[in-house]
Amino acid sequence: MKQIAVQGIAGSFHEDAALKYFNEEIEVVECKSFTSVCELIDADKVDYAVMAIENSIAGSLLKNYQLIRDFHLRIIGEIYLHIQMNLMVAPGVKKQDITDIYSHPVALQQSMEFIEKYFPNAKLHEGLDTAAAARLICDEKPKNAAAIANLRAAEMYNLEILETGIESNKKNYTRFLILSKHGNPTEGTNKASICFEVGHFYGALAKVLNIFAENRINLNKIQSVPILGKPNEYTIHVDIEWEKTKNYDKAIHQVLKNATSLSILGEYTKGDVYLHD
Template identity: 80%
Template sequence: MKRIAVQGIVGSFHEDAAVKYFEEEIEVVECKSFTSVCEMVDSDQVDYAVMAIENSIAGSLLKNYQLIRDYHLRIIGEIYLHIQMNLMVSPGVKAKDITNIYSHPVAFQQCMEYIEQYFPDAKLHEGMDTAAAAKLISDERPPNAAAIGNLRSAELYNLEILETGIETNKKNYTRFLVLSKHGNPTEKANKASLCFEVGHFYGSLASALNVFAENEINLAKIQSVPVIGKPNEYTIHVDIEWGKPHNYDKAIHQVLKSVSSLAILGEYERGELHMHDQ
């Protein structure tokens, strides 16, 4: 059975993503931080890790880009998870009783319109993840409390759902990366994550990116990440997609002339994003 490290506890969106990606019985290893997740992979205590990298509302998790580089991990896959937020309580608690709400900071951000409309005076308690918030109100039964999280955590921790789909944007998705200590080459690879640095002169970044366009490579994402300890210096992270492997190989050889410190973080099969119209 594969051991998969995730940030958070059983019932979290990270666990949802891991189960959906591997499509088999797995052992989820709970970690308190993303750094711990990477350490588990690096020390061979788990087979893989599943780690969030961006959300369609909250944006990118810049620290996670740095962690992947620092631990020299390989991206072997990705999966998009539709994020639905729900208001849950211990049995017997009514909506009119709620004065305290527990969840993850990003979950609060995604549901703020709902909170401001229906619970403007409630005290918000930020925690490690949504599943931990659900477990807390289940175990400790704080008075007049609710949690915001997914349906699985409500099921696991015996909570009642007062309202479903309370997120502001119904087309809310998180992209998760599947990480390994070593690469996992596949003939199905049609996407890669790269990072590099360019010189401080006009046109340097454009010159590098034009290489991909010239070789019919789609630039799916570009993200600059500050270089720690070097003000005004950045590592450029890009996700690229291709139809013809030959074009990808050619582009990689050409882009080396325009950049420094090029690293291929992973080559993998592109994850499918199935939009929900709710």
């Protein structure tokens, strides 16, 4: 059975992404931080990891880009998960009883319109993840509190759902990366995540980016990440897609000649988008 490290606990969105990606029985290894996730892979204590890298509302998780590079991990896949927020309580608790709401800070932020409309005086409590908030409600069974989490968490921790889909923006997706110590062979893949640095002269970045266009490579994401300890210097992360492997190989060789450094973080198959159940 594959062992998969995730940030958070059972019932989290990370676990949900792992279950959908692998589509088989897996053992999920819970971690308190993304750093711990990477340490487990690096020490060969798990087979793979699932790590959030960007959200369509909150944006990119820049620290996770740095972790992937620091631990020399390889991206072997991706999955896009539709994020739905739900209000849940211990059995018997009613809406009018709620004075406290627990969840991850991003989940609270993404549900703020609902909270301000129906619970303007509620005290908000931030935790490590949404599933941990659900488990707290399950364990302590407070008569005046609710959690915001996904449907799987409600099912796992025997909570009653008072409202579904309370997120402010219904087009809310998170992209999760599947990580390993070893990468995929290039053949059979159609997407890659790479990072590079360029010199400080006019047109240096544009020249590299034009290489992809000239080779019919689709550049669908570009993200600059500050280099620690080097003011005004950045690593450029890009995601690229191709139809013909030879075009990709040619483009990479040309980028090597025009960048001061280049790292291929992973070559994989473009991921599926999963709606909530």
